[in-house]
Amino acid sequence: MAAGPASLQFELSVHTWDDCPDELRQLRHDVFVDEQKVPPDLEWDETDAVAEHFLVRNASGAAIAAARLFADGEDGRIGRMAVSHKYRGSGAGLWLLRKLMSHGCSAYRHFVLSAQAYAIPFYQRAGFLVCSEPYQDAGIPHRSMRCTAAMLVLNQPAETEVPLHLEQDTTSWQLQSHADWNGAIDALASQARQRFWLYEPKLDGSRYNREFLRDALSMLARRSRYSEVRFIVAEDKSLVEHHHRLTDLIRRLPSHVQLRVLNAELPEPSSSFALADAAGVAYRHEAPLPRGFANFNAPGRVRSLEDEFQRLWSSGKRSPELRSMLL
Template sequence: MGTTPGFTISAVEYESGLPELRQVRETVFVQEQKVPQEMEWDELDPLCHHFIARDAGGQPIGTGRLTPKRTIGRMAVLADWRGRGVGDALLEALLAKARELGWLEVSLHAQASAIGFYARHGFLPEGERFDEAGIEHQAMRLLPDALNPVETRDAAIAATLGVIALARRELDIYSRELDPGLLDVPEVVAALRRFAIDRGEVRLLVQDPATPQRALSPLIALGQRLSSAFAFRAVEEPVDRAYPSAYIVNDRGGHYFRKLGHRFDGETRLDAPARARQLRSAFEPVWERARPITEYRALQI
């Protein structure tokens, strides 16, 4: 179905593909993660759409499935191939098939360690975490090709991580006071740091620069260490300060927008170029009018 250097992704029928599915899933889930064999294979397997990743020699290295319940599951990649884009390619193939089938919603149970991975593809957490086969999981949901509602702080963090992860070179952030509870959580700060180190540029408009300074926001310290990548400006014009919303938008069509900037609830989509252009266009004149926050550069913490 698709080709990436070093491996391929293709759909496979359950019966003919069962030996390869077993080779990957039993290695990852049964042997590595100690999931009981009787829990790994279920009555849904023969009814699912299965995908397999194979290396250049044709050996299976990853799996994933779409179930009749419109869920994604059994995502597994062999240890030697992790971190090389196999999981991303499998998930993209599964989502492409879901779109082909006309699914308006796709959900999954993510292992807690993989929440960030699924957030990069637009999935948002729902509900509390739970135990499944002795492993902590989180329910997550995506509305393909639609705005996804953000209703909780956890979903806000996931939406922010998704926008950051898919940015090419530019991120614009409009914030009231550097969004405590969102822009100061360790995983978001780490994501911004990785983006900046990878030659990304982050512009932040702040309506109230004094409050995060007093709170020793970690973004200020990060901006000092990576001053060529981060730029902070204060919104001071009355017409601009009346703006009630907040957002983060990237240069690849992704955004997370909150109508009321002091709340987490809002909407996000990672493939909405028209809306992203609109937000970036609105950001630009405010940025030009705003004051560089020199006190952030001088702060020693």
């Protein structure tokens, strides 16, 4: 039991499709079929049988909100978010969304969903980022959205309507785990429009040899002739030995994706950091450890770290390991 806005009390239950209460099915029918005119054969699909179904009741036991969650590759896909008409604006929908994300955090890499256009600000408040152009689904305008750092948003209250949004969110997010770091890096990389710079002594697999990050940086590198993806590392041998995904980017897009190795004659910085465009930064105080911070609108901090990165880049050298691989 948890309190919602205006002293409302919400209660959550989780079901398989076989044991779904009739009220959950009726709520979806009321919202999607009756209200939004979605054809019944589109509303009820085979995914219901494999999804987890979430139902919110009010203090009187009435069903007021519902949603479903199922695996989509490594991600958790949220769908069929329905809130009873008279409870819209009560906080029940956001309460359900956050509970659903908390429930699935340990099982999924990111959360993804298809948002009706009018509902985009609602999902943005929970840390979701728009990641597609508009499209039609059942005759209704939609856009795809993704949350890469659910635990950050769930665990750290932030006074912003747009958490994790580049050039908008001024929150200083405290990073406590490698999952926090990965989520912040993914949010920065997927929103960058011109530049992503990373200094990391070692591009270890759990943090950087990931398909989503490679694809996000590939999209950035192809965006324009001015795009820059740059890595500075202290150790490059493992990149080739372990067939790192980022080496494939360097091989295919050498004009836009580049890597240099630290000058061994200079002191190695103890920190690690990433910069996205002119506003986004993720920073770890001691490179092997996960603790640090991320800020998506900190141009002053970015400028100071730009100077540090440029110094390391100018004194660095091309990777002999990668050069031999590319020949």
